[in-house]
Amino acid sequence: xxxxxxxxxxxxxxxxxxQTLSPEIITAFKKYRPxxxxxxxxxxxxTLEELKNLNVSLQTLARExxxxxxxxxxxxxxxxxxxxxxxTPLPGNMALGATRSKELARKAGQVLGRELAALGINVNYAPxxxxxxxxxxxxxxxxxxxxxxxxxxxxxxAMIEGMQSQGVAATVKHFPGHGDTDSDSHHTLGxxxxxxxxxxxxxxxxxxxxxxxxxxxxxxxxxxxxxxxxENPPPATLSKNILTxxxxxxxxYQGVIITDAMDxxxxxxxxxxxxxxxxxxxxxxxxxxxxxxxxxxARIAESLLSAGKNGKLDIDDLKLSYERIIKLKKWLxxxxxxxxxxxxxxxEHLAIADEIAEKSITLVRDEKNLLPLSLDENKKIAxxxxxxxxxxxxxxxxxxxxxxxxxxxxxxxxxxxxxVSYSPEEQERNDLIEKLKNYDLIVIGTIxxxxxxxxxxxxxxxxNLNIPxxxxxxxxxxxxxxxxxxSTFLCTYSILEPSMKAVAKAIFGRSxxxxxxxxxxxxxx
Numbered sequence: 323x324x325x326x327x328x329x330x331x332x333x334x335x336x337x338x339x340x341q342t343l344s345p346e347i348i349t350a351f352k353k354y355r356p357x358x359x360x361x362x363x364x365x366x367x368x369t370l371e372e373l374k375n376l377n378v379s380l381q382t383l384a385r386e387x388x389x390x391x392x393x394x395x396x397x398x399x400x401x402x403x404x405x406x407x408x409x410t411p412l413p414g415n416m417a418l419g420a421t422r423s424k425e426l427a428r429k430a431g432q433v434l435g436r437e438l439a440a441l442g443i444n445v446n447y448a449p450x451x452x453x454x455x456x457x458x459x460x461x462x463x464x465x466x467x468x469x470x471x472x473x474x475x476x477x478x479x480a481m482i483e484g485m486q487s488q489g490v491a492a493t494v495k496h497f498p499g500h501g502d503t504d505s506d507s508h509h510t511l512g513x514x515x516x517x518x519x520x521x522x523x524x525x526x527x528x529x530x531x532x533x534x535x536x537x538x539x540x541x542x543x544x545x546x547x548x549x550x551x552x553e554n555p556p557p558a559t560l561s562k563n564i565l566t567x568x569x570x571x572x573x574x575y576q577g578v579i580i581t582d583a584m585d586x587x588x589x590x591x592x593x594x595x596x597x598x599x600x601x602x603x604x605x606x607x608x609x610x611x612x613x614x615x616x617x618x619x620a621r622i623a624e625s626l627l628s629a630g631k632n633g634k635l636d637i638d639d640l641k642l643s644y645e646r647i648i649k650l651k652k653w654l655x656x657x658x659x660x661x662x663x664x665x666x667x668x669x670e671h672l673a674i675a676d677e678i679a680e681k682s683i684t685l686v687r688d689e690k691n692l693l694p695l696s697l698d699e700n701k702k703i704a705x706x707x708x709x710x711x712x713x714x715x716x717x718x719x720x721x722x723x724x725x726x727x728x729x730x731x732x733x734x735x736x737x738x739x740x741x742v743s744y745s746p747e748e749q750e751r752n753d754l755i756e757k758l759k760n761y762d763l764i765v766i767g768t769i770x771x772x773x774x775x776x777x778x779x780x781x782x783x784x785x786n787l788n789i790p791x792x793x794x795x796x797x798x799x800x801x802x803x804x805x806x807x808x809s810t811f812l813c814t815y816s817i818l819e820p821s822m823k824a825v826a827k828a829i830f831g832r833s834x835x836x837x838x839x840x841x842x843x844x845x846x847x
Contacts, residue, residue, distance in 0.1 A: 323641065323644070325627065325630045325631060325637075325640075326354075326355065326627065327355060327644075328630065328637075328640040328641065328643075328644050329354075329623065329626045329627050329630050329640070330354055330355035330356055330357065330389075330623075331355075331356075331357045331390070331609075331643075331644050331647045331648070332357065332603065332607075332608065332609055332610060332626065332640075332643065332647075333354060333356035333357055333609070333610060333612055333619075333622065333623060333626075334356060334357055334358050334359065334360055334393060334395065334580070334609050334610065334611050334612060335347065335350055335351075335354075335356045335358075335359055335360075335612050335614075335619055336359060336360045336361070336362060336365065336366075336612065336613045336614045337350075337359070337365070337366075337614055338365045338366075338614055339365070339366065339376070340365075340366055340367065340368035340372055340373075340376065341368060341372050341375075341376070342376075342379070343376070343379050343380065343383065346616050347359075348383065350616065350619055351383055351384075351387060351389075352387065353623075354619070354623040355387065355389055356623075357390075357392070357393055357609055357647060358392040358393030358394055358395065358445070359380055359392060359393075359394050359395070360395045360396065360447075360583075360611060360613070361373075361376075361377075361394065361395070361396040361405060361443065362396070362397075362405065362613075362614075363404075363405045363406075363407065363718055363721075365614060367405060367406055367407065369408075370406075370408055370441065370663055370666060371663070373406070373441050373442075374440070374441050374442055374663060377394050377441060377442030377443060378442060380392055380394060380442075381394075381442070390648060390651050391444075391651045391654060391655050393444060393445050393491075393609075393650070393651070393654075394442060394443050394444055394445065395443065395444075395445035395446070395447060395493070396438070396443055396445075396446065396447065397446075397447045397448070397716070398434055398437075398438055398443075398446050398447075398448060399414065399415065399447070399448040399449065399450060399465060400412035400413065400414045400415065400430060400434065400448075401413055401414015401415060401416070401417065401464055401465065401815070401816050401818070402414060402463075402464055402465060402716075402717050402718065402719050402797070402816075403465060403716050403717060403718055404718050404721075405718070406437070406438070406441065406443075407718065407721050408666065408667070409434075409437050409666055409667070410433050410437060410666065410667050410668075410671040410672060410674070410675050411675055411818040411819055411820055412430050412433060412434070412674075412675050412678060412818075412820075413675065413678050413679045413682055413814075413815060413816035413818055413820055413821045414464055414465065414815060414816050414818075415449060415450060415464065415465055415466055415467045415477070416454075416463070416464040416465075416466060416467065416468060416798075416815040416840055416841070417464075417678055417679065417682035417814070417815040417816050417821065417837075418430060418467055418477055418481075418678060418682070419466070419467035419468035419473060419474070419477060419815075419840030419841075420468075420681075420682040420683075420684050420813070420815060420837035420838055420839065420840050421678060421681040421682050421836075421837065422473070422838060423681065424476050424477060424480040425480070426674070426677065426678050426681065427467075427476075427477040427478075427480035427481045427484070428480040428481065428483055428484040429484060429674045429678075430481055430484065430674065430678060431449075431480065431481035431482065431483065431484025431485035431486075431487075431492070432484040432485070432487060432488055433484075433671045433674055433675075434446060434448065434481075434484075434485055434490070435484065435485035435486065435487065435488030435489065435490035436488045436659075436661050436665050436671075437661075437665060437666045437671070438488075438490050439488050439489050439490050439659050439660060439661055440660070440661040440662060440663050440665050440666055441663070441666075442660075443490070444489070444490055444491060444654045445490065445491045445493060445538075445539065446485060446490050446491070446492060446493060447493045447495060447541060448481070448485070448492065448493065448495075449467075449477075449478045449481045449482065449485075449492065449494060449495075450462065450465040450466055450495055450496070451467075451474060451475075451478040451494045451495065451499075451528035451529055451531075451532055452465070452466050452474075452495070452496060452499055452500045452501035452525075452528075453466065453468075453469060453470075453471050453474050453499060453501040453502070453524055453525055453527075453528065454466035454468065454469055454501045454841060455469050455501050455502045455524070456501065456502045456503060457772060457798070457800040457803075457841075457844050458773070459500075459501060459502070459503055461500065461503070461714045461716060462500055462501050462503075463770075463797065463798050464797055464798060464815050464816070465716070466501055467840060468840025468841055469501075469840065469841045469842060470840070471523070471524050471525075471527035471528060472527065473840065474527070474528040475527050475528040475530070475531035475532075476531070478494065478528045478531060478532050478535075479531045479532060479534070479535035482494065482532055482535045482536070482537050483535055486536070486537075486538065488659055488661075489654065489657030489658065489659035491538035491539055491650060491653070491654060492532075492537050492538060492539070493537070493538070493539040493540070493541050493580060494528075494529060494532040494537045494539070494540050494541065495540075495541035495543070495582070496541055496542065496543035496544075496545075496582060497529055497540050497541065497542055497543055497558065497564075497569060498521060498525055498526060498529065498543065498547065498558060498564060498568065498569075499514070499521070499524070499525025499526065499528075499529070499543065500543045500545060501525065502514060502516070502524075502525070503545055512545045512546070513545060513546040513547070513548055513555060514545055514546070514547050514548070515548045515549070516547075516549060517549050518549050518550070521547070521549070526573070529573070530573060533573060533574070533575050533577075536577075537577060538577050538578060538650055538653065539577055539578045539579070539580050539609075539650070540569065540575060540577060540578070540579050540580070541580050541581070541582055541611075542557075542558050542559040542564075542565065542579065542580070542581050542582055542602075542607065543557070543558045543559070543582065544557040544558070544559050544582050544586050544589060545557060545558060546558070546561075547561070547564060550563050550564055550568070551563055551564070556601070557589060559581045559582060559589065559602050559605070559607065560589075560598060560601040560602050560605050561605050562604065562605040562606060564605070565579055565605045565606030565607060566605065566606035569606070570606055576646070577646065577650070578608045578609060578646050578647055578650050579606055579607050579608045579609070580607065580608065580609040580610075580611055581602050581607050581609070581610050581611050582611060583611045583612075583613055584598070584599060584602075584610055584611060584612055584613070584618070584622065585612075585613045585615070585618060593621075595618055595621050595622060595625075596621040596622055596624065596625030596626075597625065599621075599622040599625055599626060600625055600626060600629045600634060600635065603626060603629070603635055603643075604634070604635065608643045608646055608647055609647065610622060610626075672820075675818075675820040676820045676823070676824065678820070679814070679816070679818075679820035679821040679823065679824035680820075680824040680827065680828075680833055681836055681837060682814070682815055682816075682821070682824070682837045683812060683813070683814060683821075683824050683825050683828045683833075683835050683836075683837045684799070684812060684813040684815075684835070684837035684838060684839055685811075685812050685828075685835045685837075686799065686802060686811045686812065686813060686839065686843070687802070687808070687809065687810060687811040688809070688810045688811075689809040689810070690790070690809045690810065692790055692792065692809070692810045693792075693810065693828075693829055693831070694829065694830055694831025694832075695733075695734070695763070695829050695830050695831070696831075697734055697762070697763065699734070699735065699736060700736065701734075701736065701762040701763065702736050702737075702738065702760065702761045702762050702763075703730060703734055703736065703737040703738070703761065703762070703763045703764075703765060704737075704738055704740060704757075704758050704761040704763070704764050704765070705726055705727035705730055705737060705738070705739050705740070705764075705765045705766075705767075706739075706740045706742060706754070706758075706764065706765070706766040706767065706780075706784070707724050707726050707727065707739070707740075707741055707742070707766075707767045707796075708741075708742055708743065708744045708746075708767065708768070708769045708777060709741055709742070709743060709744055710722055710723075710724065710744070710769060710817055711744045711769075713770060719769075719817060722817050722818060724767065724796065724817040724822055725819050725822045725823070726739075726765070726767050726794070726796075726822045726825070726826070727739035728822075729819075729822045729823045729825070729826035729827075730765060730826045730829075732823075732826060733826060733827075733830040733832070734830075738761075740754060740757070740758075742754060742780065744769065744774065744777065745774055745776045745777060746776050746777065746779075746780050747776065751776070751779065751780045751783055754780070755783055755784065755787065758784065758787060758789070759787065759789075761789060762789070762790070763789065763790050763791070763792070764784055764787075764789050764790070764791040764792070765791075765792045765794065765829075766780075766781055766784060766791065766792070766793055766794070767793075767794045767795075767796045767817075768781060768793060768794070768795050768796060768797070768801045768805075769796050769797045769817065770797050770798060770801070771795075771801040771804055771805065772798060772800040772801045772803055772804055775804075778801070778804040778805055781793060781805045781808070782805055782807070785805065785807055785808060790810075791808065791809075791810065792810045792811075792812065792829060793805060793808045793810065793811050793812075794811075794812050794813070794814060794825055795811070795812070795813045795814070795815075796814050796815075796816065796817045796821070797815070797816075797817070798815075798841075799813045799815075799839055799841060799843055800841070800843055800844060802843045803843055803844040803845065812825060812828070812829070812835075813837070813839070
């Protein structure tokens with residue numbers, strides 16, 4: 323086996339192009355013979371037909387170069403991270419956590435898998451098995467099923483089983499657990515100081531369950547674990563103690579280990595990127611997730627080739643890694659499930675999204691018995707929604723226009739909508755307050771007000787109007803902690819249309835509210 327082939331199968335590249343393969347990626351394939359491609363929404367996702375044709379072109383190129391089946395991967399988690407925006411708008415993991423339903427998690431996995439398979443995508447970077455304990459966590463949040471390790475384990479495993487039943491390999495992330503950090507590894511290296519005993523009692527439980535569910539891939543976290551690697555620990559991605567000793571040897575994981583994106587700034591960039599890539603392979607990573615920059619692709623590939631030739635990388639380890647990757651590709655080839663594009667947003671799939679949304683709606687507080695709403699048709703409702711932003715690179719919220727007002731208008735025609743900034747300044751807040759004084763009921767959605775003071779200030783100003791007000795946390799339930807005087811508070815965990823329809827249906831008494839909080843709300847103050 324040539325060293326070039328062993329190294330090539332360790333590389334997952336990316337490129338910019340929605341309709342055709344770029345000249346740069348064709349050149350990279352010919353030179354480095356990579357294992358596959360990661361598709362990103364801004365770079366590769368056009369119409370569904372274009373995306374399917376793009377993937378056909380990729381597999382055709384691989385055959386022409388006598389390469390094994392390509393891994394074609396993307397982030398299709400549901401909820402806040404949807405690389406394929408035209409897929410079924412599943413509310414996401416924390417909404418599933420609020421339903422407490424393994425069956426719905428399994429169905430969600432089936433929907434995700436079936437729709438990706440229809441597009442020619444065979445690896446999904448999902449589910450997120452992090453246990454979201456820290457309300458200040460900027461990168462996980464609603465991507466987690468919740469704060470209970472056993473619940474996260476049950477729902478993660480059910481989603482894996484559903485997804486892989488459709489011939490799409492699940493990628494569990496972010497090992498050994500990114501749920502109790504207050505930093506975003508896209509921007510900096512965070513550290514976790516928990517003891518090994520605590521890691522086994524909380525963070526590792528969902529990953530062990532995922533291993534038992536035969537998750538085909540495991541994605542590493544770019545965060546340091548001091549109890550394993552001491553003070554100033556390296557990212558888990560570069561830690562042999564974590565990837566080999568803990569994951570491979572102790573937990574007996576036999577699948578493919580893939581790094582999180584190597585362009586994230588918890589990893590050294592520029593000239594050091596090649597060195598860190600060698601460290602990742604030495605630590606036990608099978609595949610490196612490389613992004614679109616041709617320079618970075620060359621840095622990583624050339625560094626690994628050099629390390630393979632000069633003995634820095636053990637040839638037997640490279641062969642074992644190659645065998646794991648080829649085993650995964652054989653599994654994908656044997657499954658070979660190819661649904662038609664018509665399954666995407668099919669009636670069946672949309673009904674599953676609606677069921678998850680409806681069963682996730684959570685009523686946390688209704689102290690004045692405002693619900694269910696029963697208003698005279700002449701009464702005026704004001705609906706206020708912050709404009710969604712991508713709060714982390716692992717976020718596609720900016721593509722979404724929440725349909726909260728339209729959903730409420732379905733039950734009460736005399737409804738007006740006000741779109742405000744995510745972080746409204748004082749003048750914007752004051753102007754809106756003047757307009758709201760003539761309304762009989764106010765419904766305001768929040769998006770991470772817990773971490774955005776100006777948004778919380780707006781809600782508190784509205785509450786001081788003494789007009790009946792319903793607050794709907796459309797992302798994280800933690801928002802209640804910064805608006806403690808609100809009397810009616812619900813959670814949707816999602817800004818996608820099924821959740822907006824479901825909460826409107828719930829507040830007008832057209833459905834039973836059964837969701838349960840999957841996380842604890844911090845005490846106010």
